[in-house]
Structure formats: structure tokens, C-alpha cells
Amino acid sequence: MSEAGRAASEPEGFRSGFIAVVGRPNVGKSTLVNRLVGRKVSITSSRPQTTRNPIRGVRNGEGYQAVFVDTPGSQKPRDTLRHRMQEQVLESLSESDAILFVLDASAARGGFGGGDRYVAKLVSEAETPTVACLNKVDLLARHDDALPLLAELSQMGDWRETFAISASTGRNTSALMRTVVDLLPEGPVYFPEGVVTDYPETFIISEFIREKALGVLREEVPHAVAVEIDEVERKENVTVIYAILHVERKSQRMIVLGKNGQTIRRIGSEARREVERLLGVRIYLDLKVRVTPGWRSNRQFLERLGL
Numbered sequence: 001m002s003e004a005g006r007a008a009s010e011p012e013g014f015r016s017g018f019i020a021v022v023g024r025p026n027v028g029k030s031t032l033v034n035r036l037v038g039r040k041v042s043i044t045s046s047r048p049q050t051t052r053n054p055i056r057g058v059r060n061g062e063g064y065q066a067v068f069v070d071t072p073g074s075q076k077p078r079d080t081l082r083h084r085m086q087e088q089v090l091e092s093l094s095e096s097d098a099i100l101f102v103l104d105a106s107a108a109r110g111g112f113g114g115g116d117r118y119v120a121k122l123v124s125e126a127e128t129p130t131v132a133c134l135n136k137v138d139l140l141a142r143h144d145d146a147l148p149l150l151a152e153l154s155q156m157g158d159w160r161e162t163f164a165i166s167a168s169t170g171r172n173t174s175a176l177m178r179t180v181v182d183l184l185p186e187g188p189v190y191f192p193e194g195v196v197t198d199y200p201e202t203f204i205i206s207e208f209i210r211e212k213a214l215g216v217l218r219e220e221v222p223h224a225v226a227v228e229i230d231e232v233e234r235k236e237n238v239t240v241i242y243a244i245l246h247v248e249r250k251s252q253r254m255i256v257l258g259k260n261g262q263t264i265r266r267i268g269s270e271a272r273r274e275v276e277r278l279l280g281v282r283i284y285l286d287l288k289v290r291v292t293p294g295w296r297s298n299r300q301f302l303e304r305l306g307l
């Protein structure tokens with residue numbers, strides 16, 4: 001995240017970031033995130049299925065915000081298309097602040113299989129701080145059965161830490177959460193507390209753009225900018241987002257555009273990175289600036305924007 005963006009909403013010493021949750025299907029990723037977040041998370045169901053990087057959950061704690069995101073598709077590629085998707089997975093892993101690599105202890109009798117090793121390699125290539133979680137240890141016959149698996153796991157990559165956990169019973173998950181928070185960099189409050197789970201994707205995108213605009217514009221046009229997502233067009237390789245930045249006066253429009261459009265371009269490129277991270281797809285952001293006098297007191301307008 002850029003310095004300009006941070007300036008907008010970063011409390012002193014606050015930690016925040018995106019944590020990619022990776023692992024083969026059925027290893028317990030959702031159960032683990034629900035456990036760490038502390039409640040069932042509904043955001044995935046309220047978002048269009050077309051997004052490939054949905055948020056699994058957000059945990060707000062004392063001085064931190066941890067955003068857990070999904071990275072589906074982390075399976076061995078069998079054809080070119082899958083291979084291309086793989087590159088995108090790698091890209092989104094690289095852009096995460098941390099990775100939770102989840103494995104299923106109960107499925108690894110006698111050692112881990114090719115699927116787990118493949119994900120381990122992919123995660124290692126991302127060069128992002130990773131915590132490896134050996135899940136479902138409650139299903140092992142004896143406590144000690146986890147030991148050879150943990151030893152094997154530690155050989156599979158350069159993990160910051162390795163935990164034997166049970167997402168179902170909560171065993172070791174508090175310690176895991178503390179480690180995750182320690183890995184997060186200083187950063188802004190990405191989402192207002194309590195709103196994430198039910199808010200539509202367009203609202204989150206518009207908030208990202210607004211945050212970047214406020215960061216770039218600083219004191220010049222303080223709260224005079226409202227962001228409206230006009231249309232989201234999903235194409236094969238790129239998602240095009242048409243957004244309108246509403247300002248109240250012509251003079252503000254000039255400021256937002258900047259000399260030769262420099263300012264709006266900067267807002268666009270900073271916001272694009274954030275949105276790509278959120279959605280896990282390539283984004284083209286088409287930003288327009290429109291003068292909408294008195295939008296702050298226009299109820300219909302505010303409702304349309306979900307404000």
C-alpha cells in the first residue's frame with residue numbers, strides 16, 4: 001500500500017493486511033477462518049461468484065485488522081488455461097502480506113502427497129511470510145502422530161512457524177492468530193468494523209477508490225468526493241470497472257483531475273492495485289470526474305451510493 005493511501009486512515013502503530021489462506025480442497029480452510037474470525041462469515045455468499053479472490057473473513061482486534069482472503073485454484077495445472085490461472089494465484093500470493101498454508105493431518109497418513117507438495121512449492125515461490133498449519137490433529141489416534149508430519153512439513157518450505165491445530169476444536173488457534181498478527185505490517189483500517197460481511201463488492205471497491213482519492217488529494221478537497229461504481233464489466237482477461245468521482249464544484253473537478261490528468265491517474269493506479277488484490281483478477285479502472293452540485297444533501301443520490 002502506498003504512503004499516500006496510508007495517510008488517509010492509518011492510526012499510529014496499527015497493523016493490518018491481507019492473509020491468503022491456501023491449501024488443497026477440504027483441508028479445513030473455511031472452518032479455520034471462521035474459527036479465527038470468531039463467527040460465520042457470509043461475505044462469500046453475498047458476492048458474485050465470478051470473483052476469484054473472495055474475502056473469507058475479517059478479524060478486528062486490539063490495534064490490528066486481519067483480512068483473510070481465499071485463493072482457489074491452487075491445484076496442479078493440467079492445461080494451459082489452468083497454468084495461466086496458476087500464474088495469477090502466484091501473483092496474488094506474492095501480493096499478500098502473509099500466507100496461511102493449511103494441510104490435513106488426517107489425510108496424510110504416512111506422509112504428504114503430491115497435491116500438498118505442489119501447493120507448498122507454489123507458496124514458497126511467492127516469497128511471502130508463511131505459517132504452515134497442520135489441521136485436524138484431533139482426528140489423529142495419538143498426539144505424537146503429529147510429530148513426524150510436522151517434521152516432514154518443516155522440510156517442505158521455509159515457514160515462519162508451523163502449528164499443529166484443530167480448526168474444529170480450536171486447539172492452538174489462539175497462538176496461531178497471535179503469530180499471524182505479528183506478521184502483519186503497519187497499515188490502515190481497510191474496512192470499517194462490522195460492515196464487511198454484508199456489504200456488496202461494489203461498495204468495497206468504491207471505498208478503496210475514495211480512500212486513495214483522499215490520500216492523494218490530502219487537504220485540498222477533503223470530504224467533497226463521493227465515488228459511484230457505474231458498471232463492472234467482466235471480460236476474459238480483465239475486469240473493467242467504470243467509476244465516477246462526484247465533486248461539488250468545478251474548481252474541485254480541476255483539482256481531482258490535476259495537471260494533464262496526473263492526479264486522477266495516480267488515484268486510479270493506486271486504487272487499481274488494491275482492488276486487484278481484493279478480487280484476485282486483473283482490473284482496468286476507468287475513472288471519470290463529474291460535478292454534482294449539492295450531492296451531500298441529496299438523499300436519493302446518497303441512497304444510490306449506499307451511503
Ligand SMILES: Nc1nc2c(ncn2[C@@H]2O[C@H](COP(=O)(O)OP(=O)(O)OP(=O)(O)O)[C@@H](O)[C@H]2O)c(=O)[nH]1
Nearest residue numbers: 024025026027028029030031135136139166167168
Ligand atoms: N475433525 C476435524 N474436522 C475438520 C477440521 N477442520 C475442518 N474440518 C472438516 O473438514 C471438512 C472441510 O472443511 P472446510 O473448512 O470446508 O474445508 P476447505 O478447505 O475450506 O474446503 P474448500 O472450500 O472446498 O477448499 C468439513 O467437514 C469440516 O467440518 C478439524 O480441525 N477437525
